[in-house]
Amino acid sequence: MELGIGMFGDLAIDPATGKPQDPKIKLQEILEEIKLADEVGLDVFGMGEHHRPDYAVSSPEIVLAAAASITKNIKLMSTVTVLSSAEPVKVYQDFSTIDLISGGRAEIGVGRGSFIESFPLFGYDLKDYDQLFEEKLDLLLNINNNEVVNWSGKLRAPLNNQTVYPRATNNGQLPIWVAVGGTPESILRAAKLGLPLILAIIGGMPEQFEHLVMFYKAEYIKHGHDVSKMQIGIHSHTFVSDEEAKCDQYFQNYAAQMNRIGASRGWPPYTKAQFNGGRSPKGALFIGEPAQVVDKILYMHELFGITRFIGHMDVGAPDHQQMMKSIELFGTKVAPEVRKALSK
Numbered sequence: 356m357e358l359g360i361g362m363f364g365d366l367a368i369d370p371a372t373g374k375p376q377d378p379k380i381k382l383q384e385i386l387e388e389i390k391l392a393d394e395v396g397l398d399v400f401g402m403g404e405h406h407r408p409d410y411a412v413s414s415p416e417i418v419l420a421a422a423a424s425i426t427k428n429i430k431l432m433s434t435v436t437v438l439s440s441a442e443p444v445k446v447y448q449d450f451s452t453i454d455l456i457s458g459g460r461a462e463i464g465v466g467r468g469s470f471i472e473s474f475p476l477f478g479y480d481l482k483d484y485d486q487l488f489e490e491k492l493d494l495l496l497n498i499n500n501n502e503v504v505n506w507s508g509k510l511r512a513p514l515n516n517q518t519v520y521p522r523a524t525n526n527g528q529l530p531i532w533v534a535v536g537g538t539p540e541s542i543l544r545a546a547k548l549g550l551p552l553i554l555a556i557i558g559g560m561p562e563q564f565e566h567l568v569m570f571y572k573a574e575y576i577k578h579g580h581d582v583s584k585m586q587i588g589i590h591s592h593t594f595v596s597d598e599e600a601k602c603d604q605y606f607q608n609y610a611a612q613m614n615r616i617g618a619s620r621g622w623p624p625y626t627k628a629q630f631n632g633g634r635s636p637k638g639a640l641f642i643g644e645p646a647q648v649v650d651k652i653l654y655m656h657e658l659f660g661i662t663r664f665i666g667h668m669d670v671g672a673p674d675h676q677q678m679m680k681s682i683e684l685f686g687t688k689v690a691p692e693v694r695k696a697l698s699k
Contacts, residue, residue: 356656356697357663358690359399360392360682361434361590364412365612367672376672378411384675385411386421388682393426395686400426401434401464401590401665406472409615416449423457432462434553434590434665435534439487440473443495444519451523459524464553465492466534467541483510489544492533496548499528532588542567546574551586553665556639561589561655568659586662589655592633593641593666594673595648595684601677602643606630608671609642641666645688652693 364385366375389400400422402415412418415433422431431453436446446463454461467488468474474481490508497506498519507513523529533545534553545552552571556564568587575585592609596602606627613625633640634647641648652664668681 356661356693357398358693359397359401359663359665360593360685361401361403361665361667362669363403363405364410365669365672366409366411368409368611375409381411382418385418386425388678389422390425391679391682392686393429395683397429397686397690399430399432399663399665401432403434404437405470406476407470416453419461420453420456423453423460430460430462431457432532433464435464435466437468437473438465438491438495439467439484440477440479441491443491443498446495447498447519448521450529451521454523454529455521461523462530462532464532464534465495469536486510495531499531502527534590537564537567539567539570542571543574546571547578549575549578549580551588553588553590555590557592558633558639560637561639561658562637565658587659588663588665589659589661590665590667591639591641592670593648593668595643595645595681595689597644597684599644605642605673608673612671645684648689649692652689653696656697
């Protein structure tokens with residue numbers, strides 16, 4: 356099983372002024388954190404896309420390209436590229452360029468987008484939400500599989516004998532994962548296409564998602580795909596500390612971010628009881644001391660048979676030193692114990 360970390364580039368908010376952190380500083384911190392993740396032997400790093408004032412990263416591919424030049428082994432992927440409001444030709448070109456810079460370490464994670472700011476920003480109509488993703492994924496897969504592209508759809512001009520360059524290192528093909536939040540239709544689409552699945556589990560109890568993973572596996576096999584190539588990932592909120600007090604104090608960061616997002620979605624205030632429930636042995640939050648996080652990752656592996664776990668570490672913008680320590684512990688304490696247990 357591959358182990359990695361992910362980020363959205365959350366900006367700390369000054370409680371006195373309400374203004375976000377300087378994104379220039381945040382981006383430099385993110386690059387230092389990715390470099391450390393590589394140095395401590397983690398397998399993958401994921402960067403998300405947002406178009407809001409409380410996030411520093413609107414273009415994951417730019418950050419990943421910068422990271423490609425300062426890392427040696429870690430895979431670099433988007434978590435996610437909001438494909439519905441993106442241009443598939445440019446997505447492929449950007450990630451194939453990262454792939455060439457990094458020596459074959461680029462991957463694309465695509466999703467429909469749980470945040471919708473990008474749709475009006477780039478001139479798309481939300482009424483086309485589902486069709487946009489379906490068409491653009493079809494085009495991206497066509498480009499990924501063919502140097503000469505012939506494609507037509509309803510929401511974009513057709514491509515007739517068009518070539519797309521540069522080509523990625525593996526015969527032009529990049530790994531493309533589909534990220535979902537639990538919608539059966541999205542899971543079915545990934546299974547029918549035989550694409551790797553990343554399931555975001557950020558609340559409730561992971562066991563509530565077991566039927567969705569079983570559905571993916573059944574449909575993947577039903578549509579004739581090679582079981583040995585099946586890949587399933589989990590993306591969950593994570594924070595590792597060797598001090599219980601710091602794990603408990605992280606509630607302040609976490610709740611602040613949940614409430615900022617929730618204010619626009621009609622969520623009730625996030626409570627300490629929710630936080631503690633998520634931190635419980637079968638909860639969805641991987642927030643705790645190394646041994647606790649090890650146990651929960653192994654539980655997820657037992658429950659779902661996952662091949663990748665990505666710990667989303669910057670929710671609520673913990674300070675840079677906390678992030679560096681969390682990444683260090685994940686790489687030097689959590690990952691070795693998980694690998695040791697799975698090798699038996």
